[in-house]
Amino acid sequence: PYAGTLRAAVLAYKERGRADLCGALAIALGAAVRAAVPAGQILLVPVPSVRAAARHRGGDHMRRLAGRTAAGLRAEGRPATVVARLRTVGRPRDSAGLGAQERAVNLAGAFGMVERRGPALPGTLVIVDDVVTTGSTLASAARALRGLHRPVYAAALAGTPRRSRHVHAPVSGLGPTD
Template identity: 50%
Template sequence: MGGPVASLVDLVLPRTCGGCGVPGPVLCRRCAGLLARPREATPRRVPWGMPPTVAAGAYAGPVRPAVVAFKERGRAELAGPLGAALALAVAVHAVLLPGRPVLLVPVPSSRAGLRARGRDHVRELAVAAAAELRAVGVEAAPARLLARSGRVRDSAGLSVAQRRANLAGTFAARTAAVPPRAVLVVVDDVVTSGATLTAAAGVLARARPDGGTPVLAAVVAATPRPVHRVGAGTLPGRCRDAASGARPDRLSGPRDSD
C-alpha cells in the first residue's frame, strides 16, 4: 500500500516506532540500531546440544516492546525491520560458512499461539529475513522443516531441566528435500534458556544424521547477561561480530521466552 492511500492511513492512524513510541517509521533509526549488533547468544546454563546461536541484539530497552508489539499486539508491519535484524544474525553464520545455501527453519508456533495471534509470527520473520539475505547475494530461503507434535505447558517459572523435559517430543521433522550442502538455521524471535532452540535443532540433526548439514540458530534478540572478559586472542564460542570482528557479547536470560 502506498501513495495517497498510505498518506490517508497515516493521518487517521499515525505511525509510531514499535520500540520507543515516537511518531515516524515503524522502527526508528535509533531502535533499529539496537538490533544491528550481532553477537553470540549463550544462556546462563547452556543446554547440552544447543546449536551455535547468534542474536541481532539484546532483548532489553526499546527492543523488548518492539518484539512484543509484533508478536502479541498485531503490529505485523514490524516483520520488515525485525526480519532485517534476523537476517543480520543469520549472516554471521553465512560469513563463517560461505558459498553454501542457507535454509531458515522457523520454530513452529503452538496451536494455541496460532489461534490467539491469528498468524505464524516466526514464519513471517523467516520470510522477511530470507528476502533480505537474497537481496545481498546470499542464497537463502525459508523452510518449514519442523512441525509441532505435542502440547506444552507454560514455561514460566520452570528450571532449564524442566523446560527441556516440557519440550521433549514437541517437535517433529517434516519430510522435505534438503540440498546436501545446505546450512539449516533454526530461527525464533527471542532466546532465553535455549531449551526451544536445542529441542528444535536436535530434531533436525537426528533427521539428517549423516552430519553433512550443519544445524545452527539465529534470533532477533536475547536477554542480556554480564559480559565475561577474556584475554587477548581468546574468543568464546564460534560466532563473531560480522561487521567488526570484535569479540561477541554474551546474551541470555531466564525470562520471557525459551
C-alpha cells in the same frame, strides 16, 4: 540483549499484531543469520509456534519473519530459502514465564521433523527464533533435525541477558557427527 526498544518491538510484533514491524525485525534477524553463516546457501528453519499461540496471534509469527528475512538476504545477493521442516509434537505449553527446568521438560521432544519427498536442498540449516531464553527451544529443534545429517546453526533476534552472548552461535553438540 532482550531489553529496551528491541524487546518492545518483539512483543508488539509477536503479541499485539504489529505486522508493520516485521520488516525491521527481519533486518535484525538477517544480521544474526549472516553472523551465524557468513557464506553459502541458507535454509531458514523457523521454530513453529504452538498451535493455540498461533491462533491467538493470527498466524505463525516466526514463519512470516523467516520469509521476510529470506527475502532480505536474497536482495543482498545471499541465497536463502525458508524450509518449514519442524512441527510441534504433542501439546507443549507456551514457554513464556517458565523457568529453565520447566522449559527443558516442556520442550523435550516438542518438535518433530516434517518429512519431504524429493532431493534435499543444498545449504546450511539455520533454526530461527525470536528470543533465546534458556536455549531449550533451539536444542529441542536441533535434535528434531538430526535425521538430516547436516550441521545445524541457530540465529535469534535477541537473547535474555544470560544468553545474549550466544545468540549467533552454532548449536553445539548437535552436528552430523554426533
